[in-house]
Amino acid sequence: MQGEIKLGILGGGQLGRMLLQAGIDLNLYTLILDPDPEAPCQSLCNEFVVGSFADYDTVYAFGKKCNVVTIEIEHVNTAALLQLKQEGVHVFPEPEVIKIIQDKGLQKEFYKNNAIPTADFRLLQNKTELLEQADFLPAFQKLRTLGYDGRGVTRLTSPTDFEKGFEAPTVLEKLVDYDKELAVLVARNPNGEVSCFPAVELVFHPVHNLVDYLFSPAAISPEIAAQAQEIAKQVIQALNMVGLLAVEMFLTKEGEILVNEVAPRPHNSGHHTYKANLTSQFEQHLRAILNLPLGNTQGHSAAVMLNLLGEPGFSGLAQYEGLPEALAIPGVSIHLYGKKFTRPARKMGHVIITAATVAEATQKANKVKEVIKVKA
Amino acid sequence: MQGEIKLGILGGGQLGRMLLQAGIDLNLYTLILDPDPEAPCQSLCNEFVVGSFADYDTVYAFGKKCNVVTIEIEHVNTAALLQLKQEGVHVFPEPEVIKIIQDKGLQKEFYKNNAIPTADFRLLQNKTELLEQADFLPAFQKLRTLGYDGRGVTRLTSPTDFEKGFEAPTVLEKLVDYDKELAVLVARNPNGEVSCFPAVELVFHPVHNLVDYLFSPAAISPEIAAQAQEIAKQVIQALNMVGLLAVEMFLTKEGEILVNEVAPRPHNSGHHTYKANLTSQFEQHLRAILNLPLGNTQGHSAAVMLNLLGEPGFSGLAQYEGLPEALAIPGVSIHLYGKKFTRPARKMGHVIITAATVAEATQKANKVKEVIKVKA
Numbered sequence: 059m060q061g062e063i064k065l066g067i068l069g070g071g072q073l074g075r076m077l078l079q080a081g082i083d084l085n086l087y088t089l090i091l092d093p094d095p096e097a098p099c100q101s102l103c104n105e106f107v108v109g110s111f112a113d114y115d116t117v118y119a120f121g122k123k124c125n126v127v128t129i130e131i132e133h134v135n136t137a138a139l140l141q142l143k144q145e146g147v148h149v150f151p152e153p154e155v156i157k158i159i160q161d162k163g164l165q166k167e168f169y170k171n172n173a174i175p176t177a178d179f180r181l182l183q184n185k186t187e188l189l190e191q192a193d194f195l196p197a198f199q200k201l202r203t204l205g206y207d208g209r210g211v212t213r214l215t216s217p218t219d220f221e222k223g224f225e226a227p228t229v230l231e232k233l234v235d236y237d238k239e240l241a242v243l244v245a246r247n248p249n250g251e252v253s254c255f256p257a258v259e260l261v262f263h264p265v266h267n268l269v270d271y272l273f274s275p276a277a278i279s280p281e282i283a284a285q286a287q288e289i290a291k292q293v294i295q296a297l298n299m300v301g302l303l304a305v306e307m308f309l310t311k312e313g314e315i316l317v318n319e320v321a322p323r324p325h326n327s328g329h330h331t332y333k334a335n336l337t338s339q340f341e342q343h344l345r346a347i348l349n350l351p352l353g354n355t356q357g358h359s360a361a362v363m364l365n366l367l368g369e370p371g372f373s374g375l376a377q378y379e380g381l382p383e384a385l386a387i388p389g390v391s392i393h394l395y396g397k398k399f400t401r402p403a404r405k406m407g408h409v410i411i412t413a414a415t416v417a418e419a420t421q422k423a424n425k426v427k428e429v430i431k432v433k434a
Numbered sequence: 435m436q437g438e439i440k441l442g443i444l445g446g447g448q449l450g451r452m453l454l455q456a457g458i459d460l461n462l463y464t465l466i467l468d469p470d471p472e473a474p475c476q477s478l479c480n481e482f483v484v485g486s487f488a489d490y491d492t493v494y495a496f497g498k499k500c501n502v503v504t505i506e507i508e509h510v511n512t513a514a515l516l517q518l519k520q521e522g523v524h525v526f527p528e529p530e531v532i533k534i535i536q537d538k539g540l541q542k543e544f545y546k547n548n549a550i551p552t553a554d555f556r557l558l559q560n561k562t563e564l565l566e567q568a569d570f571l572p573a574f575q576k577l578r579t580l581g582y583d584g585r586g587v588t589r590l591t592s593p594t595d596f597e598k599g600f601e602a603p604t605v606l607e608k609l610v611d612y613d614k615e616l617a618v619l620v621a622r623n624p625n626g627e628v629s630c631f632p633a634v635e636l637v638f639h640p641v642h643n644l645v646d647y648l649f650s651p652a653a654i655s656p657e658i659a660a661q662a663q664e665i666a667k668q669v670i671q672a673l674n675m676v677g678l679l680a681v682e683m684f685l686t687k688e689g690e691i692l693v694n695e696v697a698p699r700p701h702n703s704g705h706h707t708y709k710a711n712l713t714s715q716f717e718q719h720l721r722a723i724l725n726l727p728l729g730n731t732q733g734h735s736a737a738v739m740l741n742l743l744g745e746p747g748f749s750g751l752a753q754y755e756g757l758p759e760a761l762a763i764p765g766v767s768i769h770l771y772g773k774k775f776t777r778p779a780r781k782m783g784h785v786i787i788t789a790a791t792v793a794e795a796t797q798k799a800n801k802v803k804e805v806i807k808v809k810a
Contacts, residue, residue: 079458082451082478085770085783102458104477333712336735336765336788351762358734359712386727389712394461407461412712 066124068111070097072395073130080340098396114138150300150347151322163202172296178232185225196233236308241327242290245346253352254287266403272363302343333410334361359412362423366407368400374434376400383429442500444487446473448771449506456716474772526676526723527698539578548672554608561601572609612684617703618666621722629728630663648739678719709786710737735788738799742783744776750810752776759805
């Protein structure tokens with residue numbers, strides 16, 4: 059704020075890009091670290107450093123140029139972040155928190171140890187151990203580390219599925235018979251102030267396991283909404299973290315809420331906030347990590363968010379079809395990520411549709427879905 | 435939108451900066467021309483060109499690299515823009531429109547010729563002519579060209595004031611005994627679609643002649659509000675221009691609306707739209723000049739906007755006091771312009787305060803005014 063904040067972000071993808079966009083209001087000096095010289099953040103920061111955020115020396119050297127460091131992806135070198143923290147750099151979320159969240163096994167144990175409701179699970183070392191889990195099916199097997207955007211997850215319904223299981227340390231998680239998937243974004247600043255966004259409902263694409271539709275607010279009772287926010291607060295306080303935390307949850311058919319997984323950063327489940335809430339998730343993350351008072355999270359409009367995924371069968375220089383037709387629908391705004399190349403199911407952007415009610419926004423969203431295509 | 439739009443902006447100040455911020459969503463390739471190597475836009479565009487936007491060769495060479503050119507300041511070389519237009523570059527607003535608006539004399543004659551209500555005026559060549567205007571007082575004398583942010587305007591109450599008059603071509607404008615100053619932002623795209631934002635009320639600083647408070651929506655009857663929008667539409671249609679036009683108006687004590695002056699670009703009177711309306715003025719300008727359907731201008735919250743001006747008595751490296759205290763007030767957001775140096779009354783940023791009612795937002799705005807100071 060004083061012109062002296064040098065904010066470093068590990069990762070230069072779309073989340074970093076939207077953080078930079080929000081950061082323009084706060085007059086920050088910004089640095090980005092990303093291995094791709096053409097990453098979406100490339101032309102929007104004060105310093106763009108090409109390098110691996112997984113490499114100790116690279117992250118350490120990058121962090122020494124900053125006084126605040128944050129992330130837009132979890133797969134970063136936490137040892138370097140720990141060292142930076144010891145040397146006085148403000149690292150939010152804290153390296154210890156990132157370490158827990160990087161490993162779905164540690165994450166699940168953390169929930170268990172902190173009495174946070176979550177689906178039953180078992181930790182497996184290898185495929186041999188998997189073969190003994192017939193009694194635990196149906197279940198999802200998830201790689202403990204480096205899974206991302208639906209990769210590293212497989213569904214095991216019966217022992218015949220074991221052959222497609224992973225030969226690596228995994229979490230085997232009991233399949234939850236859920237009614238809805240919900241998410242609550244919660245933020246906490248170093249003063250200990252905590253604030254939640256209203257709960258949203260996520261509908262995932264059956265094949266890609268990516269968010270297909272997001273509805274805000276979720277169609278749930280005020281009691282369930284309040285309970286979802288309480289659980290999100292419980293998680294961020296138990297983690298003792300600073301920044302924004304996306305808490306994805308299952309609402310079971312019995313009305314129970316179980317935490318699925320969390321991400322300690324802006325998240326796909328909060329994109330609508332830029333157009334539908336008084337404070338966006340990006341501004342909120344910046345307020346939190348800069349120890350500013352948190353913003354008002356109230357929704358001013360109902361919203362639907364659609365991811366714009368690369369059309370199947372097209373790879374190459376991205377071409378967007380139907381944007382003018384979509385923008386002609388009142389309440390529609392488009393957010394492209396500045397990615398040069400598309401490939402099937404790559405996240406290329408998103409669309410936010412605001413309206414007075416979720417039903418009205420959904421009708422418009424279905425039209426948007428028909429007209430917009432990302433091809434090559 | 436297709437990754438192939440190269441948008442050039444003449445001027446790299448705060449308005450350009452906020453246009454770039456909105457443009458991030460549309461995946462534009464952006465170029466900025468500004469004489470100041472440390473202009474607010476410097477690190478936020480694909481190409482930053484240091485040079486004068488008033489110089490023919492510089493503007494022409496810059497424009498040849500773009501397929502769409504717009505402005506964030508009127509004082510640009512319109513001859514170069516005309517040449518670029520003839521060579522197929524999309525220049526919005528059109529050079530012919532900028533030429534009229536650059537010269538307050540032409541602007542007033544334009545209103546007269548198009549039956550747009552405006553205060554009586556006389557065009558003067560020099561100070562000698564001024565001495566003969568005693569019958570026209572009280573009046574404002576305005577430099578025909580290059581006035582900006584309250585500079586180049588003087589109030590003449592009686593002939594004894596003639597000594598402070600300008601020795602240059604000026605407009606002498608009859609003083610209007612007004613009740614309120616209003617502004618309506620109106621946009622038009624090449625398809626001819628026209629859309630207005632709700633009218634706002636402006637309160638100017640008595641000394642600096644800069645916007646001190648902006649209230650959205652204005653406290654006027656629905657009839658006056660509709661009439662203000664009608665006049666704004668009439669102006670943009672008579673100008674036959676594409677882009678965003680800020681139309682400043684007087685509402686006289688007799689309930690008559692007179693056009694004061696216009697600016698063919700995003701404007702201080704629309705800053706609140708970023709936080710209080712479904713579409714911001716910056717997004718709307720981009721939609722207009724890229725020939726996209728215009729966005730929904732509806733306000734979702736009442737708002738007050740305050741300019742953050744450099745404190746009197748301080749010049750040098752800017753320091754912001756009281757930002758955390760201001761941000762702790764619900765509904766307050768802060769927008770700094772990335773200017774390194776402050777000086778008395780320099781526009782350094784603005785604050786938007788949203789609330790359910792203008793009265794509530796005003797109470798908060800008064801608190802904000804007490805706590806925030808820009809010093810050096």
